Amino acid sequence: MxxxxxxxxxxVPQLTASSSRRRVRTRTRIRPDPxxxxxxxxxxLVVLSSIFCIAVNVLSAIRSFRNQSDIFDxxxxxxxxxxxxxxxxxxxxxSFIIKFWKVIEYWVARGxxxxxxxxxxxxxxxxxxxxxxxxxxxxxxCYMLLACGVIYxxxxxxxxxxxxxxxxxQEISREQAAKDLEELERRRExxxxxxxxx
Numbered sequence: 001m002x003x004x005x006x007x008x009x010x011x012v013p014q015l016t017a018s019s020s021r022r023r024v025r026t027r028t029r030i031r032p033d034p035x036x037x038x039x040x041x042x043x044x045l046v047v048l049s050s051i052f053c054i055a056v057n058v059l060s061a062i063r064s065f066r067n068q069s070d071i072f073d074x075x076x077x078x079x080x081x082x083x084x085x086x087x088x089x090x091x092x093x094x095s096f097i098i099k100f101w102k103v104i105e106y107w108v109a110r111g112x113x114x115x116x117x118x119x120x121x122x123x124x125x126x127x128x129x130x131x132x133x134x135x136x137x138x139x140x141x142c143y144m145l146l147a148c149g150v151i152y153x154x155x156x157x158x159x160x161x162x163x164x165x166x167x168x169x170q171e172i173s174r175e176q177a178a179k180d181l182e183e184l185e186r187r188r189e190x191x192x193x194x195x196x197x198x
């Protein structure tokens with residue numbers, strides 16, 4: 001009889017520990033903010049547009065350097081590639097880039113940079129009609145990045161950038177609080193197991 005009672009007592013804390021573990025797991029699931037999810041999707045679109053601009057400018061630079069009369073255009077395309085690479089880095093919001101280029105944190109400035117790269121991609125079109133396919137690609141890349149830049153400028157004027165940074169800080173603090181809660185729950189379970197073994 002005693003052994004059965006002891007076994008029942010031992011099972012009670014284990015059940016409560018497993019149920020509390022389930023409770024913590026359900027509590028710590030953080031729903032992503034819809035605005036932040038939308039911003040991430042938009043950043044991904046901007047990165048794709050920038051990579052497309054890089055590819056088009058690289059092709060244009062190669063053609064310009066092959067035809068030695070267009071060396072100036074080739075050099076211009078190299079600058080466009082360099083700035084478009086910087087746009088890709090800015091979209092990743094890497095802390096190293098933001099630290100040295102604080103202006104990139106503001107959406108209006110970022111949008112102006114995108115528009116500048118789009119204009120550089122569109123500059124010096126071939127009016128002779130020798131490179132029709134390349135001109136079509138240049139136009140597509142230019143207008144894609146130009147649209148992204150305009151959206152950034154308008155959103156920046158409407159203060160969506162500040163709202164995004166505020167929501168990001170909240171999300172980081174929530175994630176940290178969830179991690180701390182999980183760590184405390186894990187420690188509590190370890191202590192409960194120690195008490196049970198003693």
